Amino acid sequence: MQIKCSFKTICNLLIILFAAFLICLTAQTTQAIENQANNALFPSLMQSIQFDNNIEFCNIKIPLDRQDIKERFEKEILLALWDRPQVILWIKRSGKYFSIIEHILKQYQLPLDLKYVPLIESALRPHSKSSRGAVGYWQFIRSTGKHYGLRIDSMIDERRDIFKSTHAACKYIKDLEKQFGSYLLALAAYNMGEYGLKKEIKAQTNQDFFSLYLPLETQRYIFKLAAARLILENRESYGFYLNKADLYPVFVFDKINFKSDFQIPIALIASAADVSFKTIKDYNPQLRGYFLDKGDISILIPKGKAEGFKKKITDSYKMWQKAYKTKFHIVKPGDSLTLIAKKYQISLLSLLKSNNLSLKSMIHPGDRLLVE
Numbered sequence: 173m174q175i176k177c178s179f180k181t182i183c184n185l186l187i188i189l190f191a192a193f194l195i196c197l198t199a200q201t202t203q204a205i206e207n208q209a210n211n212a213l214f215p216s217l218m219q220s221i222q223f224d225n226n227i228e229f230c231n232i233k234i235p236l237d238r239q240d241i242k243e244r245f246e247k248e249i250l251l252a253l254w255d256r257p258q259v260i261l262w263i264k265r266s267g268k269y270f271s272i273i274e275h276i277l278k279q280y281q282l283p284l285d286l287k288y289v290p291l292i293e294s295a296l297r298p299h300s301k302s303s304r305g306a307v308g309y310w311q312f313i314r315s316t317g318k319h320y321g322l323r324i325d326s327m328i329d330e331r332r333d334i335f336k337s338t339h340a341a342c343k344y345i346k347d348l349e350k351q352f353g354s355y356l357l358a359l360a361a362y363n364m365g366e367y368g369l370k371k372e373i374k375a376q377t378n379q380d381f382f383s384l385y386l387p388l389e390t391q392r393y394i395f396k397l398a399a400a401r402l403i404l405e406n407r408e409s410y411g412f413y414l415n416k417a418d419l420y421p422v423f424v425f426d427k428i429n430f431k432s433d434f435q436i437p438i439a440l441i442a443s444a445a446d447v448s449f450k451t452i453k454d455y456n457p458q459l460r461g462y463f464l465d466k467g468d469i470s471i472l473i474p475k476g477k478a479e480g481f482k483k484k485i486t487d488s489y490k491m492w493q494k495a496y497k498t499k500f501h502i503v504k505p506g507d508s509l510t511l512i513a514k515k516y517q518i519s520l521l522s523l524l525k526s527n528n529l530s531l532k533s534m535i536h537p538g539d540r541l542l543v544e
Contacts, residue, residue: 214411220253221246229398230283230355234382241382248392248399253410258295263404263412265296267419269309273338280342283355288397288404289341289362298332298457307331310341320344327465327528332457334423356381356394364390425455426478429470430485434500434540435463435527440492444485445473461528466540503539516543 227234273287293311294300308331320340322330330336348358361369442449455472513520526542
């Protein structure tokens with residue numbers, strides 16, 4: 173079989189092939205240019221671990237001249253850089269909270285490097301919770317949090333309060349540093365517990381953090397902190413180009429204080445501040461449930477919303493109290509939650525939920541319970 177091609181057909185084929193060649197050449201050139209640009213903006217992973225030996229944390233030099241230490245530090249740098257979205261969130265959230273944390277650290281005369289502890293512990297998220305029950309910015313377990321003055325119950329969890337939890341963390345770390353004589357050991361104890369660290373120091377007859385054999389998580393802990401510090405304080409060198417406008421705004425607010433004789437709905441506060449229920453919860457992540465506890469109340473609201481709040485909350489409070497005054501039960505001697513629920517023909521679960529109580533909660537004569 174013979175195939176006959178006209179001169180015109182051959183020319184068209186040559187034109188098509190030449191066009192395809194130009195497209196491929198242009199794509200390769202464009203890719204090469206993009207690769208060069210990316211290399212300029214984003215250093216290679218090998219370039220990322222080319223640093224001098226003067227890396228410090230809490231004014232303590234990390235001995236990178238030791239091969240095992242260098243390997244451990246390089247690992248944390250590379251793992252952090254592998255998760256670039258997380259680092260971007262670190263940087264953005266640092267704009268919101270670091271100035272608050274630094275201010276409190278200065279009050280306790282503690283190294284400002286400690287601001288990286290909540291960054292590594294919780295990524296600066298108030299509702300962060302570990303599998304071991306540690307909660308909040310600084311990841312306090314319940315017993316340690318209570319020991320350092322944090323309120324933790326069915327209505328309030330101050331581990332989620334950036335101010336109170338930071339004060340508690342400063343007291344705790346200060347105590348640990350006094351006990352162990354080193355911020356690195358103090359942070360190791362913060363991670364694994366002081367009793368466990370004391371046991372290891374005694375068993376190994378060694379007080380040098382870098383030479384101690386500790387749980388793997390604790391061995392990595394200081395290097396994670398130092399890696400976060402190095403990246404955030406040299407972020408453009410690691411390819412993170414964020415302007416000040418890219419950071420989340422510094423947390424600013426108005427603080428309002430008032431007193432209530434009984435629990436009132438958070439929605440009432442939101443209405444008086446002319447914001448949503450969610451906004452009140454976001455500004456006060458320590459609040460649990462739907463009600464504020466009785467007594468002295470301190471709440472944060474968006475900046476500029478305090479004007480006129482006092483009159484609005486007073487008026488709303490009176491109207492709400494009038495509407496609900498027949499729906500409260502004053503606890504008398506001999507009362508129990510079960511008997512009260514039965515008296516008003518409501519379920520025990522409903523009674524507990526309306527008053528932010530649990531089956532373990534204690535009630536006392538004179539307490540006012542909502543029996544709606």
